[in-house]
Amino acid sequence: MIAHENQQQQQQPPPNNQMQSSNQSHSFNSKLKTLILYSSSILILFLAISFSFPKTNYYYTVQHLKSTLTTHPTFFQSILGFFDQTQKSQQTQKLNSIFKPSHCVLWMAPFLSGGGYSSESWSYVLALSEHVKNPRFKLAIEQHGDLESLEFWEGLPQDMKNLAFELHKTQCRVNETIVICHSEPGAWYPPLFETLPCPPTGYGDYRSVVGRTMFETDRVNPEHVKRCNRMDFVWVPTEFHVSTFVQSGVDPAKVVKIVQPIDVKFFDPLKYEPLDIAKIGKCVLGGRNPNLSSKEFVFLSVFKWEYRKGWDVLLKAYLKEFSEADGVALYLLTNTYHSDGDFDNKIVNFVEDSDIEKPVDGWAPIFVIDTHIAQIDLPRIYKAAGAFVLSSRGEGWGRPIVEAMAMSLPVIATNWSGPTEYLTEENSYPLQVDRMSEVMEGPFKGHFWAEPSVDKLRALMRGAISNIEEANAKGKKAREDMIRRFSPEIVAGIVADHINKVLDKEM
Numbered sequence: 001m002i003a004h005e006n007q008q009q010q011q012q013p014p015p016n017n018q019m020q021s022s023n024q025s026h027s028f029n030s031k032l033k034t035l036i037l038y039s040s041s042i043l044i045l046f047l048a049i050s051f052s053f054p055k056t057n058y059y060y061t062v063q064h065l066k067s068t069l070t071t072h073p074t075f076f077q078s079i080l081g082f083f084d085q086t087q088k089s090q091q092t093q094k095l096n097s098i099f100k101p102s103h104c105v106l107w108m109a110p111f112l113s114g115g116g117y118s119s120e121s122w123s124y125v126l127a128l129s130e131h132v133k134n135p136r137f138k139l140a141i142e143q144h145g146d147l148e149s150l151e152f153w154e155g156l157p158q159d160m161k162n163l164a165f166e167l168h169k170t171q172c173r174v175n176e177t178i179v180i181c182h183s184e185p186g187a188w189y190p191p192l193f194e195t196l197p198c199p200p201t202g203y204g205d206y207r208s209v210v211g212r213t214m215f216e217t218d219r220v221n222p223e224h225v226k227r228c229n230r231m232d233f234v235w236v237p238t239e240f241h242v243s244t245f246v247q248s249g250v251d252p253a254k255v256v257k258i259v260q261p262i263d264v265k266f267f268d269p270l271k272y273e274p275l276d277i278a279k280i281g282k283c284v285l286g287g288r289n290p291n292l293s294s295k296e297f298v299f300l301s302v303f304k305w306e307y308r309k310g311w312d313v314l315l316k317a318y319l320k321e322f323s324e325a326d327g328v329a330l331y332l333l334t335n336t337y338h339s340d341g342d343f344d345n346k347i348v349n350f351v352e353d354s355d356i357e358k359p360v361d362g363w364a365p366i367f368v369i370d371t372h373i374a375q376i377d378l379p380r381i382y383k384a385a386g387a388f389v390l391s392s393r394g395e396g397w398g399r400p401i402v403e404a405m406a407m408s409l410p411v412i413a414t415n416w417s418g419p420t421e422y423l424t425e426e427n428s429y430p431l432q433v434d435r436m437s438e439v440m441e442g443p444f445k446g447h448f449w450a451e452p453s454v455d456k457l458r459a460l461m462r463g464a465i466s467n468i469e470e471a472n473a474k475g476k477k478a479r480e481d482m483i484r485r486f487s488p489e490i491v492a493g494i495v496a497d498h499i500n501k502v503l504d505k506e507m
């Protein structure tokens with residue numbers, strides 16, 4: 001019954017994350033109630049089969065579960081489009097024929113959403129399922145922490161879809177499950193917005209509960225500190241986060257550094273030909289000088305269009321340092337973030353309102369790529385660049401920086417927050433910070449982050465084009481460091497070690 005009602009609930013269009021009026025807030029509350037029911041019914045769907053009911057009861061539960069699944073596929077299953085009876089029974093046979101450990105790691109993350117936490121959670125799950133030999137735990141996944149995006153799901157390669165399908169069906173006993181809540185702490189139980197709560201039924205029922213999160217500023221707010229301290233462990237990606245979390249009041253005994261993997265086989269420069277980015281880039285300032293015979297030197301930046309990413313710093317440094325005569329080009333691979341996508345006007349207006357003077361030789365050209373780039377083409381975009389540059393004010397990890405480094409590009413990136421974990425003088429051009437500044441808007445208002453130096457950025461960009469040998473040596477070292485420290489097998493080992501430690505702990 002409940003499952004049926006909630007099925008209808010889930011077929012409504014997904015609401016916004018934020019409540020906007022009291023009217024909406026009322027319906028939000030009632031939806032949340034239904035969601036909690038839904039979550040416990042989900043939980044029953046997943047876990048009931050493994051509970052040690054008296055035998056008759058057990059079989060009843062299995063029958064019930066089977067018929068529920070047949071008649072009412074859950075939202076997750078319908079969005080995954082994998083609900084198929086034959087596949088299911090083959091799967092069950094396979095499961096029965098292979099010995100499986102009884103412990104479980106239930107990874108709850110925005111697997112179906114796209115975005116930072118989504119790709120990060122995929123990278124862990126792929127690393128664990130591929131590289132942990134004879135694991136002491138089964139792996140299960142569940143969507144949590146953000147809205148599902150059909151476009152994102154459809155763009156995933158088939159083998160990832162199959163893995164999601166398989167891992168979503170893993171059956172676990174509550175008391176033998178370590179839950180990983182991979183999201184911002186506002187999504188953790190009880191969630192501050194509409195999402196499947198993590199852990200699903202609150203704390204205390206599970207073997208252990210781990211929060212995986214990060215921030216881009218110098219601190220963690222008190223509400224989030226409280227939520228972190230409800231967890232048994234909090235996994236953060238860098239030393240920077242270990243120190244900001246502990247300084248903000250998170251119990252130091254709970255904070256564990258778990259770095260992020262990068263798929264160094266996929267991001268391998270030897271495997272790709274450069275994409276013809278001149279074809280897909282829109283020229284928004286300056287133009288090509290037909291008199292320059294050799295190909296231009298391409299600076300590439302990849303970011304969501306938000307103030308935090310320091311695009312203003314980048315444009316200033318680039319336009320002040322270079323003119324058309326330098327034979328350089330800046331390509332911005334960007335997309336919208338709570339803003340419209342009119343990047344041409346944003347850039348032109350920014351330049352007009354700034355103190356940047358047009359060089360006598362003409363503007364050094366700026367190109368924008370704002371079309372959807374399939375994941376499979378991403379390495380070819382890096383391959384088309386001479387250097388990668390990102391002058392953010394704060395980063396959790398800095399995924400595009402790491403991708404560029406794996407592609408052997410020399411990178412110029414702000415030496416503050418997450419990237420301090422991996423930027424060195426030998427493998428990159430760490431960009432010095434001028435000062436700290438207060439965050440003026442958004443969820444981190446009142447926190448502080450970094451103001452990267454425009455002058456230092458100018459010098460580093462100039463350095464990268466005038467000493468190509470040095471730049472290439474840094475790029476080569478960058479890939480070596482990525483392989484040595486963050487390749488999936490290395491990080492899978494780090495994660496599995498910590499999970500095994502948790503399993504070894506006396507209850």
Ligand SMILES: *[C@@H]1O[C@H](CO)[C@@H](O)[C@H](O)[C@H]1NC(C)=O
Pocket residue numbers: 051052173175176
């Ligand atoms: C979990 O609960 C089941 C059923 O009550 C029990 O058989 C099993 O030993 C428990 N596992 C652990 C690790 O305590």
Ligand SMILES: *[C@@H]1O[C@H](CO)[C@@H](O)[C@H](O)[C@H]1NC(C)=O
Pocket residue numbers: 289290291
């Ligand atoms: C290209 O060279 C020609 C001849 O030297 C000159 O007249 C023209 O202005 C140059 N064009 C640009 C865009 O610099």
Ligand SMILES: *[C@@H]1O[C@H](CO)[C@@H](O)[C@H](O)[C@H]1NC(C)=O
Pocket residue numbers: 415416420425430432
């Ligand atoms: C980058 O930041 C780290 C941590 O603050 C610091 O130890 C290092 O010296 C910095 N590197 C450069 C090149 O400024």
